[in-house]
Amino acid sequence: MTPFSPQSMDVKAALEIVKQILAPQQLSYVEELVFIRTWQDQRYRDMAVDTGYEEGYLKDIGSRLWQALSQHLGYPVSKKRLRFILAEVARQPEDRNPLGMPAATVVGEKSIEFPGSPLPFQSSWYVERPPLEEMAHRALQQSGSLLRIKGAWGMGKTSLIHRLLGQAQREGMPVALIDMRQADASAFESFDAFARWFCWAISQKFNFNLNVDDYWFASAGSKLSCTTFIQDQVLSRLAMPVVVAIDTLHHLAEYPTIASNFFAMLRSWYEQARSSPEWGQLRLVMAYAAELDLPLQTHQSPFNVGLPLELPLLTRTQAEDLAQRHHLANQGVSEDDINRLLIRVGGHPYLLQIAFYWLQSGHFTSQQLIDQAATDDGIYREYLHRLWAIFQQSPDLEKAWQQVIASDQPVVLPASVAHRLEAMGIVQLESGRVRVRCHLCRDYFSALYADL
Structure with a gap:
């Protein structure tokens, strides 16, 4: 590739680099729109006004795009650092990204795209939850x-x-x-x-x-x-x-x-x-x-x-089935490792798929992945930052969440607040009371609030 500086690279060249990084995954129309306007230094608020899309929707699309780039490149990509990072990628030889990592993990003859998008019909990664x-x-x-x-x-x-x-x-x-x-x-x-x-x-x-x-x-x-x-x-x-x-x-x-x-x-x-x-x-x-x-x-x-x-969480048997499809035993991942991961993420399909993706790639050992899970250095940092961003926009929601993670017993919350936390996937409602659903989130935010 021809060397680029962050200032000289035009948007078409930058977009082509992103497509190469994420291949074979294809960018949607809205993802391209968010990328192009980000490259043009537009704020999400201005994007929303110009395009008619909701600001929150565009932020979510952008967050997923930066997350996908981060996971493929192996280090954090953000809206602010986008120009610098792509300029660095452009300086590398064409046959490798900065870490020499493939854009997709391969299991047998099947290429695993980074989790985050809904699975298509007849996907071999879909796990049924009978009945x-x-x-x-x-x-x-x-x-x-x-x-x-x-x-x-x-x-x-x-x-x-x-x-x-x-x-x-x-x-x-x-x-x-x-x-x-x-x-x-x-x-x-x-x-x-x-x-x-x-x-x-x-x-x-x-x-x-x-x-x-x-x-x-x-x-x-x-x-x-x-x-x-x-x-x-x-x-x-x-x-x-x-x-x-x-x-x-x-x-x-x-x-x-x-x-x-x-x-x-x-x-x-x-x-x-x-x-x-x-x-x-x-x-x-x-x-x-x-x-x-x-x-x-x-x-x-x-x-x-x-x-x-x-939709319930995946059971232990279903999680083990998904692990087998990723051939994790070939990477030295044991049933005990899967059990420890389940304790952390509670059978959440998306969180399990992220873990299995990285375990299969061999980029992390199971011990490293589990030890770093609830930190900013772990594979869930973008997911946890997304939750943090939601709390920053809703102080009443954050106050309720702090109340939930501070208690060992289910707590009573106003129905509207409880349902919003439920929609985020971090709590479970039981007879009108709320309890933590994801220990990963409890551990991360407990440590975060303790440091504030």
Whole structure:
């Protein structure tokens, strides 16, 4: 490669280096957008204004991108250090990065990408949690069914959705996956704007080239217009069972008026399916991180009907199965090592996958990995820093978390706060009380607060 200085490297050259580092993983449109604008010294706040994406969503995308680069290069990559680090990478010979490490770990003939993205359908790294998958699959065979998937961040909600939609497609059903984070800020200005965006998103997923405004009846109201659009322009056109999955529904908690109207409309669709064969063709999947504290009447809520599935932590047997797929025994990792890791991370799928990735690479011994896990030198530093950043934006949430980790017994917290901690994946709710779910997080933050 031609030597670059941090100031002279242009954005195209920098982006190409990032793609080489992360190959075979490909950057999404939003990841490229965040990288390019970061290179242009834009703040996330300014990116949000210019692009219409939520600032928090862009920060999350950026954090994951810097984390992926950090793990591939072997040392911390941050927004501020990006130019300097890529200039250093550009000075290295083309056949190696600064550590001589491959961009992906290889097991047998399978290349393992760094964990962080949902698993595709039929991924060999997906671990089933019986009987959830079979129950969900059976539910989607039923007329007018509604499936509710609840799980904290990193628990595998979207991976399960990919699996279900892949099975549905294989059985001949049209499918659509709508992620609430994909909506621009303008879509959340009113329920009418959101309903139009939702109809447009679904029509695009099914490759219908429709102008939603042509089918909108302002005098009838947004809910009726949206309902009529789905019935006449989606269900009637397809005329067969169809699966619509709505991911990251908890994002709507930031917009209670929109959420209340939207959820009431989803409940009405479910009720219509009881008597209308046309609406019976619709199978709905809802995925969210925690209970949403919204003023919904019982008869207007979709959260008390359908099949509820809460994703559990992986059991010891399931974790050992995943370890075997990574051939960790070849790296000298024992069952006792896996057990000690489970004590730390509690069977959290994402945290286990990160550990198994690094153990299989041979970059860490199991002893090193476990000893450093709850420190800023360990493999979980980006994950722990992400939690810290959330607490810095929510002092009330941090105060509640400090109360939880300071107690050996489950504590009582306001429901809204408890559910937010639950969505982060660091606590578990038991009979209205909250207890620590992840000892990794307790150890890290206990030490952090002790030093402050």
